Amino acid sequence: MIKAVIIGLGNVGTHLSRALQQSNQVEVIQYLNRSPISENELTSRIGLASLDKFTHDFDKIKEADMYFIAVKDDAIEEVIDSIPFQQKIVAHTSGSVALSENAKHQNAVFYPLQTFSKQREVNFSEIPICIEAASKKTLHVLESIANSISNKVFYIDSIQRKQLHLSAVFVCNFVNHLYHIGENLCTSKGIDPQILAPLIQETVAKIVDLSPQDAQTGPALRGDQQTMKAHLETLKDNTKLQELYQLISASIQEHGKKL
Amino acid sequence: MIKAVIIGLGNVGTHLSRALQQSNQVEVIQYLNRSPISENELTSRIGLASLDKFTHDFDKIKEADMYFIAVKDDAIEEVIDSIPFQQKIVAHTSGSVALSENAKHQNAVFYPLQTFSKQREVNFSEIPICIEAASKKTLHVLESIANSISNKVFYIDSIQRKQLHLSAVFVCNFVNHLYHIGENLCTSKGIDPQILAPLIQETVAKIVDLSPQDAQTGPALRGDQQTMKAHLETLKDNTKLQELYQLISASIQEHGKKL
Numbered sequence: 001m002i003k004a005v006i007i008g009l010g011n012v013g014t015h016l017s018r019a020l021q022q023s024n025q026v027e028v029i030q031y032l033n034r035s036p037i038s039e040n041e042l043t044s045r046i047g048l049a050s051l052d053k054f055t056h057d058f059d060k061i062k063e064a065d066m067y068f069i070a071v072k073d074d075a076i077e078e079v080i081d082s083i084p085f086q087q088k089i090v091a092h093t094s095g096s097v098a099l100s101e102n103a104k105h106q107n108a109v110f111y112p113l114q115t116f117s118k119q120r121e122v123n124f125s126e127i128p129i130c131i132e133a134a135s136k137k138t139l140h141v142l143e144s145i146a147n148s149i150s151n152k153v154f155y156i157d158s159i160q161r162k163q164l165h166l167s168a169v170f171v172c173n174f175v176n177h178l179y180h181i182g183e184n185l186c187t188s189k190g191i192d193p194q195i196l197a198p199l200i201q202e203t204v205a206k207i208v209d210l211s212p213q214d215a216q217t218g219p220a221l222r223g224d225q226q227t228m229k230a231h232l233e234t235l236k237d238n239t240k241l242q243e244l245y246q247l248i249s250a251s252i253q254e255h256g257k258k259l
Numbered sequence: 260m261i262k263a264v265i266i267g268l269g270n271v272g273t274h275l276s277r278a279l280q281q282s283n284q285v286e287v288i289q290y291l292n293r294s295p296i297s298e299n300e301l302t303s304r305i306g307l308a309s310l311d312k313f314t315h316d317f318d319k320i321k322e323a324d325m326y327f328i329a330v331k332d333d334a335i336e337e338v339i340d341s342i343p344f345q346q347k348i349v350a351h352t353s354g355s356v357a358l359s360e361n362a363k364h365q366n367a368v369f370y371p372l373q374t375f376s377k378q379r380e381v382n383f384s385e386i387p388i389c390i391e392a393a394s395k396k397t398l399h400v401l402e403s404i405a406n407s408i409s410n411k412v413f414y415i416d417s418i419q420r421k422q423l424h425l426s427a428v429f430v431c432n433f434v435n436h437l438y439h440i441g442e443n444l445c446t447s448k449g450i451d452p453q454i455l456a457p458l459i460q461e462t463v464a465k466i467v468d469l470s471p472q473d474a475q476t477g478p479a480l481r482g483d484q485q486t487m488k489a490h491l492e493t494l495k496d497n498t499k500l501q502e503l504y505q506l507i508s509a510s511i512q513e514h515g516k517k518l
Contacts, residue, residue, distance in 0.1 A: 115474075119469065154454060160448050160449070164450055178429045179430055179434075179466055181510075185425055195372060202381065217374050219428065226333060231424075231425045251499060255436070
């Protein structure tokens with residue numbers, strides 16, 4: 001069993017902790033979070049019955065084989081450099097930060113590609129885990145850990161991971177924002193936004209069978225100027241939404257050419 | 260049983276035909292499509308074993324109690340006016356066209372809110388049907404038909420329906436386009452776009468439990484300038500995608516204020 005410490009108990013650290021507790025490859029010997037967390041909160045977040053395995057004091061960090069870094073992107077390098085042991089496997093969990101070049105450690109990345117909220121349980125076995133390491137030996141260790149908690153393990157280098165993170169912003173954060181806009185448009189005219197749910201579900205279900213390009217429908221694709229003009233007229237009190245409508249419609253019309 | 264004719268066998272007309280064939284309130288006595296359709300094609304699209312109930316000749320249109328108009332938006336009024344009988348119930352199926360004011364008929368709207376592709380079966384019982392009519396009597400007829408094929412029937416007037424159609428463009432056509440962009444970003448760096456599937460699924464699943472506003476995550480919401488700058492740098496060869504990225508990110512940041 002690889003002894004590991006998890007640093008950072010935000011959304012990613014919390015869900016990763018729960019998953020690693022089920023792994024037969026890893027024993028998590030300590031959880032570290034810079035701000036204190038109450039015993040009750042620790043129990044509800046990651047099922048710890050006591051504070052024994054938890055510290056918020058970086059000076060009390062234990063020696064282990066491996067450290068998972070689930071802190072904010074701009075704190076990652078500092079945390080890696082603060083680990084007071086040599087040549088440990090140190091894996092950050094960020095989509096947008098390159099593999100560290102810190103010479104004190106065996107640098108690695110263990111990036112679960114998912115949107116995490118503390119309120120929602122996720123099935124980790126279905127979450128793609130993107131791994132990268134500075135050496136083959138470290139990569140093998142990451143591989144066995146990733147395979148112990150997920151059925152979907154991918155080798156993704158730093159350049160690919162950055163691109164993947166950008167893709168994720170489009171298909172998750174930006175999509176969710178369009179849901180928000182759709183909901184607001186409904187409620188502003190007294191329509192229950194739940195009416196959109198089957199359409200939202202089918203739009204996702206379609207791209208399992210069809211590529212997004214083949215699945216596309218709607219006025220922009222048809223070049224239906226009359227409907228697009230009417231939509232823009234409906235949005236006349238919101239120039240930002242008008243601009244967004246025009247930009248995405250133009251992008252749909254360009255779609256076969258280049259993206 | 261209400262005798263009905265369906266005019267137009269595109270995506271909407273095809274799926275509506277299949278649904279109405281299962282209704283205990285309607286007997287479809289004729290299908291009309293301006294361009295001819297072969298017997299084989301009719302069988303595969305709507306299960307007709309022969310051409311007996313089909314015509315592409317408007318002069319052969321039969322007298323019925325009701326006519327469903329599933330033609331292109333800009334042809335709807337012309338088709339309604341061409342029906343050579345008086346005071347029939349005439350319901351168009353468009354999200355963006357107002358209730359007709361044609362004095363010859365009992366005007367109505369029967370709008371199924373869904374994205375239809377000929378290649379995909381849909382479960383009509385889960386599709387919201389938005390009904391509107393010029394008279395209460397007609398509305399009751401539409402109501403009994405809608406309830407016979409769907410569990411989700413809504414009274415939506417022309418102003419609301421126009422807004423609903425606009426919402427649908429955001430949560431369906433525009434969302435699908437973001438899937439397309441995400442896929443292209445992956446393939447351009449040799450990443451299998453299937454890696455995005457669990458994230459796409461979870462993004463949708465989340466808004467069943469959380470509102471889109473509460474479900475939002477990502478660099479724009481966090482105000483993570485460093486990551487956003489890096490993403491824009493990644494998109495430096497595609498100014499249109501850069502513009503889209505900036506506009507949606509700015510809209511996310513404004514989201515609590517006004518949309």
